[in-house]
Amino acid sequence: xxxxxxxxxxxxxxxxxxxxxxxxxxxxxxxxxxxxxxxxxxxxxxxxxxxxxxxxxxxxxxxxxxxxxxxxxxxxxxxxxxxxxxxxxxxxxxxxxxxxxxxxxxxxxxxxxxxxxxxxxxxxxxxxxxxxxxxxxxxxxxxxxxxxxxxxxxxxxxxxxxxxxxxxxxxxxxxxxxxxxxxxxxxxxxxxxxxxxxxxxxxxxxxxxxxxxxxxxxxxxxxxxxxxxxxxxxxxxxxxxxxxxxxxxxxxxxxxxxxxxxxxxxxxxxxxxxxxxxxxxxxxxxxxxxxxxxxxxxxxxxxxxxxxxxxxxxxxxxxxxxxxxx
Amino acid sequence: xxxxxxxxxxxxxxxxxxxxxxxxxxxxxxxxxxxxxxxxxxxxxxxxxxxxxxxxxxxxxxxxxxxxxxxxxxxxxxxxxxxxxxxxxxxxxxxxxxxxxxxxxxxxxxxxxxxxxxxxxxxxxxxxxxx
Numbered sequence: 025x026x027x028x029x030x031x032x033x034x035x036x037x038x039x040x041x042x043x044x045x046x047x048x049x050x051x052x053x054x055x056x057x058x059x060x061x062x063x064x065x066x067x068x069x070x071x072x073x074x075x076x077x078x079x080x081x082x083x084x085x086x087x088x089x090x091x092x093x094x095x096x097x098x099x100x101x102x103x104x105x106x107x108x109x110x111x112x113x114x115x116x117x118x119x120x121x122x123x124x125x126x127x128x129x130x131x132x133x134x135x136x137x138x139x140x141x142x143x144x145x146x147x148x149x150x151x152x153x154x155x156x157x158x159x160x161x162x163x164x165x166x167x168x169x170x171x172x173x174x175x176x177x178x179x180x181x182x183x184x185x186x187x188x189x190x191x192x193x194x195x196x197x198x199x200x201x202x203x204x205x206x207x208x209x210x211x212x213x214x215x216x217x218x219x220x221x222x223x224x225x226x227x228x229x230x231x232x233x234x235x236x237x238x239x240x241x242x243x244x245x246x247x248x249x250x251x252x253x254x255x256x257x258x259x260x261x262x263x264x265x266x267x268x269x270x271x272x273x274x275x276x277x278x279x280x281x282x283x284x285x286x287x288x289x290x291x292x293x294x295x296x297x298x299x300x301x302x303x304x305x306x307x308x309x310x311x312x313x314x315x316x317x318x319x320x321x322x323x324x325x326x327x328x329x330x331x332x333x334x335x336x337x338x339x340x341x342x343x344x345x346x347x348x349x350x
Numbered sequence: 351x352x353x354x355x356x357x358x359x360x361x362x363x364x365x366x367x368x369x370x371x372x373x374x375x376x377x378x379x380x381x382x383x384x385x386x387x388x389x390x391x392x393x394x395x396x397x398x399x400x401x402x403x404x405x406x407x408x409x410x411x412x413x414x415x416x417x418x419x420x421x422x423x424x425x426x427x428x429x430x431x432x433x434x435x436x437x438x439x440x441x442x443x444x445x446x447x448x449x450x451x452x453x454x455x456x457x458x459x460x461x462x463x464x465x466x467x468x469x470x471x472x473x474x475x476x477x478x479x480x481x
Contacts, residue, residue: 258391
């Protein structure tokens, strides 16, 4: 199969934009993120990863793919399997048929990841574009070049258990009726993101940030587990699934594209404002990391204040964004 | 973030890989560029790895002193905890905890050992001892 790999900042938006491009739809990663209204924030204390709460800066897994179905008038097939054997057979059959297949996998069981990046995180996405002997040919969008993975390893990664278990999930398009992005879907997608970020639910959007700030405020500076918690917040922001600042910068790219598409120069200004907010997230991450490393005294209250400041700025930002597309 | 502020700090946890990042160029446009990694990421990732390595090390000593079964060492070595090993192996958490005790682990039948072996991706013979 002739397939062109392109690196992306985030796995799911990268997989779907590469897949769309393969099927003749010019789609950037930032357009995929924006058009699917996947930018978000959620603090989910009842879902634990190694005993620490899940903090998400985007909508749940599959939201980016599913969010593109309506605007592109597309139909995708999603399949999960009871047994790894059935999953492998189906994947091989599709590849033999010339299909480009998206998979959800664990990160831990993929041997091509650097050892220190291999954690039990189950919502990674990648594309399989062929098989060579026992190796699958993989376009993992967070890597610079295509990679290979032995079938036994890929099978383990696809059928990993635990939180967000992929159950061998694979997906591929059955039809993509629309080949270009229209202005109406972009406006609709922006409105939806605004709604998510300003949602009247305590754990979602800017209110979720404030709730996380309150949780952080309560950490004891002397308890070693506080450092684990702080490090975890930054990892969820920066490392696992790209996270906070990363997503803000990608969304800024989307707003820039939207400014042209909708012919609304004020969206260009909103894009620049979001870059400043993204910088604020990075400053927060750096300060937190310095505390983890012991270069600065551990001060959860100071971090909580910064989080509240981010929430404040994002609240104002999304209110103005709402007005800009009204 | 401006293009020239994109970190190129050679984050060791990336193992030589580069990430794609979005930043603002001199004309104010958002563009993509490659980053060799950032200090903040390296710190928090190494911290998370270190916590797991420490847990495995402590477990290893407990096993050597006869206070824990080798399963506890291998669980941490595979970057898991009781909750995850329970989800992966299908044993209730209280049973996993029980099997972390040497006495109960030693009495495990073949088929239970096989479930742990499958969950951890290690042969049974490896599970029964320390490396």
